[in-house]
Amino acid sequence: MMAALRARAISLFQGILCNSKSNSSALDVRFQVCVTQVRSHKIIQIPRFRHPYWHVRKDRSHYSENLTAENKEFIQETIAKEFGPPTVVSGVQTYGSPVKNVTKVEPVEWFPGIRRTSTIARKIGIQPMWLKDGTRVMCTLLQIVDNHVVKYNPPENVIPLRRREKVVPKKALGRYGALVVGAESADPQEFTKNYCGLFRESGLPPKRRLARFLISPQAVLPPGTPLNAMHYRAGDYVDVTGFTIMRGFQGVMKRWGFKGMRATHGVTKTHRRPGNIGAGGGKARVWPGKKMPGHMGGKTRTLRGLKILRINTEYNVLYVIGQNVPGQINSYTYIHDCLLQHRWVREAKDARPLPTYIPKEGETHPEDIYAADVHPFDGSSIMYEVVDTPTVRTGAKIAKAKGGKK
Amino acid sequence: MASCLSRLCLTSRLGGKTMRTIGCRGLNTSHISMMPKSSSSESTTDNSVEKESSKKRGKSTQVPSYEQGKVSRSGVELRFKYPEMFPEPHMIWRNPIKEKLERKDMLARRSRIYIPEFYVGSVLRVSLSNFHQADKTSTFVGICIQRNECGLKANFILRNVIDNLGVEVKIELYDPRLLKIEVLRLEKRLDTHLRYLRDAPHEFSTFPLDMKPEIRRTDDVPLNRIKVKLNPRPWTENWYKYDFKGIDNIEDQITNKMNRRRIQLRKPWEKYDMMKTYRETLPEEEINEILSEIKEDVEEHEQKHRRRIN
Amino acid sequence: MFRSLLLVFERRATTMSVLLNIRSSGCSSALWRSFHSSPTTHRLQKLSRLRVVDNSELGKQAMMEGKPPKVIHVYNKTGIGTVGDVVLCAVKGMKKKGVIVGCKAQQPSYIPRTDSNNVVLIDDNGAPLGTRIVVPVPASLRTILKEKTHAKGADYTKILSIATRFI
Numbered sequence: 001m002m003a004a005l006r007a008r009a010i011s012l013f014q015g016i017l018c019n020s021k022s023n024s025s026a027l028d029v030r031f032q033v034c035v036t037q038v039r040s041h042k043i044i045q046i047p048r049f050r051h052p053y054w055h056v057r058k059d060r061s062h063y064s065e066n067l068t069a070e071n072k073e074f075i076q077e078t079i080a081k082e083f084g085p086p087t088v089v090s091g092v093q094t095y096g097s098p099v100k101n102v103t104k105v106e107p108v109e110w111f112p113g114i115r116r117t118s119t120i121a122r123k124i125g126i127q128p129m130w131l132k133d134g135t136r137v138m139c140t141l142l143q144i145v146d147n148h149v150v151k152y153n154p155p156e157n158v159i160p161l162r163r164r165e166k167v168v169p170k171k172a173l174g175r176y177g178a179l180v181v182g183a184e185s186a187d188p189q190e191f192t193k194n195y196c197g198l199f200r201e202s203g204l205p206p207k208r209r210l211a212r213f214l215i216s217p218q219a220v221l222p223p224g225t226p227l228n229a230m231h232y233r234a235g236d237y238v239d240v241t242g243f244t245i246m247r248g249f250q251g252v253m254k255r256w257g258f259k260g261m262r263a264t265h266g267v268t269k270t271h272r273r274p275g276n277i278g279a280g281g282g283k284a285r286v287w288p289g290k291k292m293p294g295h296m297g298g299k300t301r302t303l304r305g306l307k308i309l310r311i312n313t314e315y316n317v318l319y320v321i322g323q324n325v326p327g328q329i330n331s332y333t334y335i336h337d338c339l340l341q342h343r344w345v346r347e348a349k350d351a352r353p354l355p356t357y358i359p360k361e362g363e364t365h366p367e368d369i370y371a372a373d374v375h376p377f378d379g380s381s382i383m384y385e386v387v388d389t390p391t392v393r394t395g396a397k398i399a400k401a402k403g404g405k406k
Numbered sequence: 407m408a409s410c411l412s413r414l415c416l417t418s419r420l421g422g423k424t425m426r427t428i429g430c431r432g433l434n435t436s437h438i439s440m441m442p443k444s445s446s447s448e449s450t451t452d453n454s455v456e457k458e459s460s461k462k463r464g465k466s467t468q469v470p471s472y473e474q475g476k477v478s479r480s481g482v483e484l485r486f487k488y489p490e491m492f493p494e495p496h497m498i499w500r501n502p503i504k505e506k507l508e509r510k511d512m513l514a515r516r517s518r519i520y521i522p523e524f525y526v527g528s529v530l531r532v533s534l535s536n537f538h539q540a541d542k543t544s545t546f547v548g549i550c551i552q553r554n555e556c557g558l559k560a561n562f563i564l565r566n567v568i569d570n571l572g573v574e575v576k577i578e579l580y581d582p583r584l585l586k587i588e589v590l591r592l593e594k595r596l597d598t599h600l601r602y603l604r605d606a607p608h609e610f611s612t613f614p615l616d617m618k619p620e621i622r623r624t625d626d627v628p629l630n631r632i633k634v635k636l637n638p639r640p641w642t643e644n645w646y647k648y649d650f651k652g653i654d655n656i657e658d659q660i661t662n663k664m665n666r667r668r669i670q671l672r673k674p675w676e677k678y679d680m681m682k683t684y685r686e687t688l689p690e691e692e693i694n695e696i697l698s699e700i701k702e703d704v705e706e707h708e709q710k711h712r713r714r715i716n
Numbered sequence: 717m718f719r720s721l722l723l724v725f726e727r728r729a730t731t732m733s734v735l736l737n738i739r740s741s742g743c744s745s746a747l748w749r750s751f752h753s754s755p756t757t758h759r760l761q762k763l764s765r766l767r768v769v770d771n772s773e774l775g776k777q778a779m780m781e782g783k784p785p786k787v788i789h790v791y792n793k794t795g796i797g798t799v800g801d802v803v804l805c806a807v808k809g810m811k812k813k814g815v816i817v818g819c820k821a822q823q824p825s826y827i828p829r830t831d832s833n834n835v836v837l838i839d840d841n842g843a844p845l846g847t848r849i850v851v852p853v854p855a856s857l858r859t860i861l862k863e864k865t866h867a868k869g870a871d872y873t874k875i876l877s878i879a880t881r882f883i
Contacts, residue, residue: 091502091503091506124501124503124504125499125501125504125505125508127504127508127511127557127558127559128558128559128578128580130581130582130583134535134537134581134582134583136578136581136825141504141507143503312507315503315507317503317507328498329498329499329500329501330501375582376514377511377512377514377515377580377582378514378515378517378518379518379582380518381518381519381535381582381583381584381585382535382582382583383535383542383585384535384536384537384542385542386540386541386542534826536826536855537859538854538855538856538857538858538859538882539855539858539882544855544882544883546883561825568851568852568881568883569850569851569852569880569881570851571769571818571830571831571832571834571851571852572830572831573828573829573830573831573852573883574828574829574830575826575827575828575829575883576823576824576825576826576829577825577826578825581825604831642758
């Protein structure tokens with residue numbers, strides 16, 4: 001009985017679907033009747049987040065395909081034929097063969113306001129470094145993992161992302177193109193067919209991570225261009241964007257640093273609570289943006305103005321000052337050129353490799369490139385110069401001397 | 407998950423005791439102090455057992471002795487010789503490339519300065535360049551009461567009593583300001599840290615500033631079984647909560663309530679907790695892999711510095 | 717006889733104190749003070765006691781009488797004193813300034829941590845009341861006190877000249 005009912009319901013539903021396809025205008029009329037007109041909204045409709053055009057479904061369900069061992073081998077062979085054998089390059093698992101049909105990149109002259117591409121990196125750890133004057137600084141290690149340019153979209157085609165907080169200013173529209181960069185090549189079997197199709201034009205193996213960076217059209221890079229740590233120089237300043245560590249639902253003391261209330265003196269059950277959250281009277285409501293308990297972490301945050309102390313060219317690792325780069329260890333981060341307008345950032349901005357570092361034939365680098373003020377670990381121990389300081393005239397003596405003159 | 411299981415198998419094969427001697431993190435003492443290592447007699451037997459078993463398995467990581475006629479040590483013992491070379495076994499903070507780079511940096515520093523073998527309880531003289539001193543260098547002699555952290559963050563605390571005032575200095579092991587580390591007395595103590603010397607009479611942590619290095623007869627590191635007597639309370643920390651092998655009179659100093667708490671806090675079952683052991687130790691294979699990576703370089707640097715001293 | 721028996725009993729009680737709720741013989745009255753001795757109490761703030769480490773008459777007397785100086789103000793923004801900070805102390809019913817030359821709390825690398833909170837008493841011009849500091853002082857005091865000394869203020873560098881040993 002039930003089965004029969006269910007079958008009927010399904011057939012009805014399918015009928016509606018077919019109907020909607022064949023005769024959509026009739027359906028629209030029906031729906032229009034249903035809509036109740038709303039004259040005014042108290043809250044203004046905020047533009048909703050629009051997914052990037054290249055956001056296709058990435059993950060597929062890994063069901064058992066019952067392939068024979070020979071067939072599996074054949075698939076691996078085909079992949080190897082297309083992208084080269086699986087190898088480890090500078091500590092990252094990737095495929096061996098170079099990307100086909102990459103047009104040569106020509107250096108570009110710097111002009112004020114030019115914006116280069118950013119890169120995708122993994123935060124791999126934290127360690128101390130010492131400066132030449134003996135100061136100990138903590139730095140974060142960011143490994144640029146197998147980055148390649150996937151696609152370029154010219155400014156006229158760029159649809160800016162719209163977020164709740166930020167609406168892209170009109171000035172920026174049509175000014176920057178979008179460069180899609182991918183990180184960490186992976187087995188194509190991991191992803192959906194649609195996702196793998198994104199990489200067909202560039203001839204790259206599918207990438208684990210994709211990101212879209214806004215760049216000046218002059219600093220464009222052809223698809224397939226590799227990006228590595230030499231894109232930056234030791235001593236440069238960068239902004240690092242990451243996804244902060246998830247902390248779950250937290251109270252105001254942990255989430256916003258409220259002080260809480262006293263442990264004793266008659267306080268009952270309100271030791272870690274926020275207290276008053278609004279005034280009475282005319283404004284008898286809670287103001288928008290009031291700091292309250294809620295979900296903490298798991299947000300995209302940018303730390304600006306971090307100095308690169310050292311670059312490891314073998315493993316493509318940037319040693320960036322600071323131990324508070326957002327994100328967990330082994331999570332992805334994005335490294336941008338610093339947007340701050342401070343003097344210390346602006347200095348020598350024009351000497352950056354533009355549009356990216358172009359390797360010359362027969363050119364070799366030292367494995368580690370240090371910023372000018374950083375002490376290399378294989379350097380000799382720091383010794384301070386013994387200076388014969390003249391006896392400092394302190395306050396009392398000066399006063400005495402002044403008094404004596406009078 | 408598979409690797410996890412295989413490690414568990416390894417743990418069970420080796421047995422809890424052996425595993426503890428191999429991979430005990432021994433650095434994060436605050437954690438270990440709740441469950442101090444097996445007593446010295448036990449540990450020595452464990453080592454001998456380990457040596458035999460490793461020989462049987464053909465996995466022995468025999469190191470060529472750097473002094474002729476001396477007994478060479480197995481890889482497992484060497485794990486405690488360079489404790490900072492081994493990463494903290496917490497999985498969420500680990501990354502193989504970062505560890506490799508860090509080890510490279512540590513070896514680069516070791517090529518410049520001789521960082522000798524020392525343990526908690528050894529007496530050291532450390533000279534370093536100090537910006538604040540008139541001659542821009544300073545020297546400190548004291549007993550190492552604690553070793554902290556792994557990798558380049560590694561540091562240790564020296565304690566001494568100077569002019570009847572207990573003074574402690576924390577020193578970074580890989581700081582380029584360090585000029586020389588000299589081991590005056592090489593020995594081990596019964597506990598993983600000796601912070602309780604802060605509450606012991608001064609005689610237990612007094613060392614003359616012009617102390618001369620003691621001559622070592624054998625390659626083995628002696629174990630000092632001295633037991634200290636604590637001063638009456640109040641103490642800087644609640645020592646009664648932990649089972650210290652090196653404290654003599656803790657039960658005379660505490661109240662009945664404290665004693666009850668002390669017994670409550672004992673966790674004798676933890677040595678059978680295989681998951682805990684797994685989480686807090688490095689597997690033997692990994693230790694041997696790291697050792698094989700660093701061994702040649704470290705020994706080369708050691709010999710170089712030895713020659714320079716002689 | 718009774719006394720010796722009691723002693724034996726008490727000694728046994730120490731070992732079996734779990735079962736018998738009897739005070740153990742080794743306990744002095746000091747053991748029954750139940751206050752925190754955790755590292756938070758090492759902080760040098762208002763009302764914390766200090767140890768005078770110079771040979772000034774006032775300081776010596778205060779220490780001998782068992783009435784060590786008490787901090788009544790710390791001249792910095794945080795209210796918690798560290799090496800080189802100037803504090804106002806109450807010593808024997810008088811208000812005297814002092815310079816902190818050793819801290820019990822945890823210190824950064826290379827700055828010595830001492831077993832007591834040490835102070836050197838000074839007058840309002842920064843001149844020390846004593847003629848000698850009897851314990852070692854941190855070498856970083858040199859830089860800190862020189863930076864603290866201004867042309868018109870007190871001259872704190874005078875206490876450097878009476879120090880016997882720097883670490």
